[in-house]
Amino acid sequence: MTGIAPRPSQSLIGRLVTSNVGSMITLAVLFAVAIVVPLLNMATPVDSPIHVPNYMLSLLGKYLCFALLALSVDLIWGYCGILSLGHGAFFALGGYAMGMYMMRQIGDRGVYGNPELPDFMVFLNWQELPWYWYGFDNFFFAMVMVALVPGILAFAFGWFAFRSRVTGVYLSIISQAMTYALMLAFFRNDMGFGGNNGLTDFKDILGFDLQADGTRAGLFVASALALITAYLVCRYLVTSRLGKVLVAIRDAENRARFIGYRVEYYRLFVFILSAVMAGIAGALYVPQVGIINPSEFTPANSIEIVIWVAVGGRGTLHGAILGAFMVNYAKSYLTGAMPEVWLFALGGLFIFVTLFMPKGVVGLVAKGSQQWQLRRRSARDLRAESDLRSEGAK
Amino acid sequence: MTRAKPELHDTILYVDGVSVSFDGFKALNNLSLYILAGELRAIIGPNGAGKTTMMDVVTGKTRPDTGDVIFNGGTDLTRMDEARIANLGIGRKFQKPTVFESQTVYDNLELALAGNRNVFSSLVFKLNGQQRDRIDEVFETISLSADRDRLAGDLSHGQKQWLEIGMLLMQDPELLLVDEPVAGMTDAETEQTAELLKSIAKSHSVVVVEHDMTFVRALAAHVTVLHEGSVLAEGTLDAVQNNEQVIEVYLGR
Numbered sequence: 001m002t003g004i005a006p007r008p009s010q011s012l013i014g015r016l017v018t019s020n021v022g023s024m025i026t027l028a029v030l031f032a033v034a035i036v037v038p039l040l041n042m043a044t045p046v047d048s049p050i051h052v053p054n055y056m057l058s059l060l061g062k063y064l065c066f067a068l069l070a071l072s073v074d075l076i077w078g079y080c081g082i083l084s085l086g087h088g089a090f091f092a093l094g095g096y097a098m099g100m101y102m103m104r105q106i107g108d109r110g111v112y113g114n115p116e117l118p119d120f121m122v123f124l125n126w127q128e129l130p131w132y133w134y135g136f137d138n139f140f141f142a143m144v145m146v147a148l149v150p151g152i153l154a155f156a157f158g159w160f161a162f163r164s165r166v167t168g169v170y171l172s173i174i175s176q177a178m179t180y181a182l183m184l185a186f187f188r189n190d191m192g193f194g195g196n197n198g199l200t201d202f203k204d205i206l207g208f209d210l211q212a213d214g215t216r217a218g219l220f221v222a223s224a225l226a227l228i229t230a231y232l233v234c235r236y237l238v239t240s241r242l243g244k245v246l247v248a249i250r251d252a253e254n255r256a257r258f259i260g261y262r263v264e265y266y267r268l269f270v271f272i273l274s275a276v277m278a279g280i281a282g283a284l285y286v287p288q289v290g291i292i293n294p295s296e297f298t299p300a301n302s303i304e305i306v307i308w309v310a311v312g313g314r315g316t317l318h319g320a321i322l323g324a325f326m327v328n329y330a331k332s333y334l335t336g337a338m339p340e341v342w343l344f345a346l347g348g349l350f351i352f353v354t355l356f357m358p359k360g361v362v363g364l365v366a367k368g369s370q371q372w373q374l375r376r377r378s379a380r381d382l383r384a385e386s387d388l389r390s391e392g393a394k
Numbered sequence: 395m396t397r398a399k400p401e402l403h404d405t406i407l408y409v410d411g412v413s414v415s416f417d418g419f420k421a422l423n424n425l426s427l428y429i430l431a432g433e434l435r436a437i438i439g440p441n442g443a444g445k446t447t448m449m450d451v452v453t454g455k456t457r458p459d460t461g462d463v464i465f466n467g468g469t470d471l472t473r474m475d476e477a478r479i480a481n482l483g484i485g486r487k488f489q490k491p492t493v494f495e496s497q498t499v500y501d502n503l504e505l506a507l508a509g510n511r512n513v514f515s516s517l518v519f520k521l522n523g524q525q526r527d528r529i530d531e532v533f534e535t536i537s538l539s540a541d542r543d544r545l546a547g548d549l550s551h552g553q554k555q556w557l558e559i560g561m562l563l564m565q566d567p568e569l570l571l572v573d574e575p576v577a578g579m580t581d582a583e584t585e586q587t588a589e590l591l592k593s594i595a596k597s598h599s600v601v602v603v604e605h606d607m608t609f610v611r612a613l614a615a616h617v618t619v620l621h622e623g624s625v626l627a628e629g630t631l632d633a634v635q636n637n638e639q640v641i642e643v644y645l646g647r
């Protein structure tokens with residue numbers, strides 16, 4: 001009966017890293033970046049040709065956070081077919097939770113010198129701290145909130161959407177509505193999150209000066225490690241049976257249901273996980289850019305994340321990371337050189353990728369290398385054949 | 395022609411007085427259908443007769459407006475959802491073959507393997523030797539052993555039908571509902587499928603919907619004719635083929 005040998009059981013390292021070329025390259029590059037970039041920033045003289053200037057460090061640090069955000073979207077979109085156009089909301093909520101912690105760290109060093117209230121509350125004539133700010137002076141509590149707040153929102157959203165079987169374009173639209181509603185809410189001064197100015201003027205994090213080189217490098221390394229960890233977690237997930245179920249749900253939801261999988265619970269699980277990842281990305285982003293405001297909730301921001309994933313290659317994990325870096329690099333460059341063309345370029349890019357590169361850059365590379373191998377193999381076969389023939393002639 | 399109404403506890407599937415309407419149109423009209431435990435039953439009927447809708451009602455996809463659907467002599471199915479019903483032991487093959495196209499044939503079977511469908515247990519799931527043997531066994535049954543590492547999407551239409559039947563077997567159900575299994579198959583494949591279903595029926599209860607009369611004849615099963623949402627006739631194939639009402643609405647077209 002068992003004519004075919006059982007599949008070799010893989011070690012965990014094999015499963016997460018070495019079985020996948022893209023995974024190996026991604027992890028090697030990320031580890032190298034995590035070590036080399038801060039080193040070249042801190043340990044080389046400013047005029048050295050290999051010095052990484054501060055602005056470059058913080059730019060790359062931002063990209064790492066975006067890459068983590070893109071990864072979170074790829075997990076649900078690429079593997080489970082949930083196209084969220086509101087993931088920026090989870091990112092922003094994580095960012096706000098971190099921002100609230102850093103606001104509390106300012107203490108009496110604000111413009112008004114009020115030890116109890118952040119400046120914007122003093123400005124609004126508030127007398128006491130709203131209850132939902134309690135606890136945010138504690139770093140640990142704030143970090144729990146970074147994960148919990150996006151997670152709970154994702155649970156509430158997903159519970160209603162997935163249980164009532166809202167999918168496809170309808171789901172995308174209500175996710176847009178969600179981030180838009182949050183944007184409007186956070187714009188209001190009486191929400192208690194600083195209105196349209198948001199939270200800013202941060203001084204330090206865990207007692208480390210945010211302007212200090214060491215702190216910046218530390219945040220950079222933390223972002224890189226968060227991305228690496230999230231990547232490994234996602235890789236574990238998509239190579240487990242759960243990953244196969246997700247793809248099954250993406251490709252034939254009814255088939256999955258009728259063989260007994262509770263589709264809504266699987267969707268809910270990855271959606272929450274993805275929202276938490278996005279929240280962590282936001283929390284790492286805010287101290288590096290020094291501000292969080294309601295514009296992070298803009299629907300266009302969430303659409304941009306989806307474009308990063310599409311450009312890099314959906315459903316590959318490393319494609320999302322690559323796409324986030326490439327598109328954001330192009331954005332940094334173009335908004336500097338020709339700010340008015342950026343949005344057109346982004347729209348054009350999305351259309352181009354959708355029409356001509358459905359599997360993104362990663363898909364293109366995979367196809368290219370496959371063809372190259374095929375050509376090499378047939379060339380070798382040809383040579384072997386002619387060798388054989390010349391041998392026969394002898 | 396119609397057999398006497400059996401006792402509830404003798405049935406694997408007891409559909410009694412079921413009606414379903416879509417925007418006023420009665421897709422099922424007071425349908426009663428009793429499948430005995432261990433039986434192989436063929437269901438025929440013209441397009442739009444309500445055959446697929448009947449399966450939708452049994453598997454939890456569509457809620458009946460009225461009537462009872464009882465599984466295994468005691469379990470009321472009308473309030474359960476698809477996953478629950480599937481886990482109770484009812485497998486269903488769709489009219490349009492539906493497999494997980496971007497995954498390998500092997501993974502398709504593995505996904506259908508009976509067991510815990512819980513999110514967290516799927517995170518740490520590992521195939522054991524016994525389960526591997528079971529997969530190999532089903533591969534033999536559906537004659538796809540050589541294709542185990544191909545993508546399911548690359549299979550021929552007929553092979554996809556077999557794969558889907560194989561997935562049902564992996565679920566280890568008591569009752570299989572098979573909707574048009576030989577649509578798009580060659581004559582040889584059709585014959586093979588009839589043999590396959592007959593051998594499955596030795597250890598399961600099976601309900602097959604099919605238009606192909608050669609196939610239905612090969613099954614040699616008790617036949618039910620549906621028309622406009624209710625049972626028109628029941629009996630052997632020869633008997634229903636000679637029934638005047640049946641000839642009028644269906645066979646004599």
Ligand SMILES: Nc1ncnc2c1ncn2[C@@H]1O[C@H](COP(=O)(O)OP(=O)(O)OP(=O)(O)O)[C@@H](O)[C@H]1O
Nearest residue numbers: 416420421439440441442443444445446447448489
């Ligand atoms: N979800 C639905 N909404 C509206 N009408 C429906 C729905 N499902 C089925 N119908 C209608 O109910 C009737 C019965 O359909 P059903 O699919 O059960 O027929 P069938 O016997 O399986 O036919 P076929 O041999 O063509 O597969 C048809 O007229 C169909 O149009």
Ligand SMILES: [Mg+2]
Nearest residue numbers: 445446447489
């Ligand atoms: Mg039908």
